[in-house]
Amino acid sequence: MSDRFRFVIVGGGIAGMEMATYLGNTLGRSGQAEVTLIDSSFFHVWKPMLHEFAAGTSPNDRNRVSFLAQASRKSFKYWPGVLDGVDRAARQVELAPMEDERGNVLLDRRSLSYDALIVSIGSRANDFGLPGITEHCHFIDNLTEADAFNTRFRSLVLQAIGQSGTLQIAIVGGGATGVELAAELHRALDLAANYGAGMNRADLHVTLLEAGPRILPAFPEAVSEDSRRQLEALGITVHTSAQVTGADADGFLLGDGTRIDARLKVWAAGVKAPAATTLFEGLERSRSGQLVVRPTLQTTRDDRIFALGDCSFIAEKPVPATAQAARQQARHLSRQMKGWIGGGAIAPFHYRDRGAVVSLGDYNGWGTLGKYHFGGGPLRGLPARLGHDMLYRQHQMEIHGPARALAAWGADQLDEFVRPIVRLD
């Protein structure tokens, strides 16, 4: 058995992939530690792009990163698998057996020992247990779900073209995900129309349902109003103060008794931690199931278990469940680990609000800058859309380094030039 310090990271999303890359490149490469990343998927994706994969306006094969390739380049190990047990006393995690689509066992149940366990398993939309939602709605929380939605979307678009009919889609959740998805679906049809596809925006009816009084509640009121106007100009119906009470095969039911008919239904409301956080017996969890951590990002009852990103909750000073917060936490914690394994203390994490951006495809975008930057206030149009892209490019720099990140950006530009920028097959 190796006598090197063993880091096990569960969840290779935004926070986990950045941590594994940094720790592998430093402590792993120098032989000071063994770094293992576990993820249920074979590929890492930038989650804020999922709505583009769902609409078919970004090719996911070009924007996903193989964990195996990243692990071999950055000196960490990758274990595919779903977390299925945690033995805190023995300091071991267990992974469920892995099966292929036909149910053949690919990998048996496995266990792995750790000296420090870093949990970064993200979050999911929250259906609050309402009837019919899991059976009848699409979720866009991972690559598989985004692909499943895209397959269905393209089939229904083809059917609508064949029958000269319309396609009705309803999305629940007026946060960034729901708003961006609604706009991106329109963008998909606009782009397809440029290639002569026989359906246009007017044949697509998208309804956005939000329980609160306004969409984009995390943004200033003026941004909510502007984006609502922009969505309505695209032909999207926006219902605010709309309490969804359930779904069936043909649409959503609202608290006031009305029905919203839709062939394709998406649930993009609420945030909750994945069920796997219940495996950490004896650890504190928040109301949405996140692991409660101290500002050092150590869980309140176990110094060897860390949690960061969407699945964590800092009781003293909660941070938003965003890509920006996940990246800041990963950056902070990974730089603290060398000192900590040498017996030093971990400096507390301080969140820096660098603003938020929402992008409505090519149509418009808004951003706010944190109170420490230029006094705040909304940014409109192009700068906000570029800001949205910039977050992704910074993430690519962190995991690939500047040369590869620049090459990836160049390849994306070239790809847009030579390939249709919407999935037409």
Ligand SMILES: Cc1cc2nc3c(=O)[nH]c(=O)nc-3n(C[C@H](O)[C@H](O)[C@H](O)COP(=O)(O)OP(=O)(O)OC[C@H]3O[C@@H](n4cnc5c(N)ncnc54)[C@H](O)[C@@H]3O)c2cc1C
């Ligand atoms: C459509 C969409 C658009 C968004 N747009 C924005 C935006 O514009 N700006 C913004 O700041 N934020 C946005 N977000 C939110 C942002 O994506 C998240 O806050 C961010 O991804 C959180 O990072 P994370 O590292 O905590 O988790 P994630 O990036 O979600 O990664 C979690 C990882 O854990 C793995 N995993 C989960 N469970 C298990 C398990 N049991 N065993 C093993 N592995 C597991 C998953 O496969 C995944 O790789 C958006 C989210 C969505 C869905």
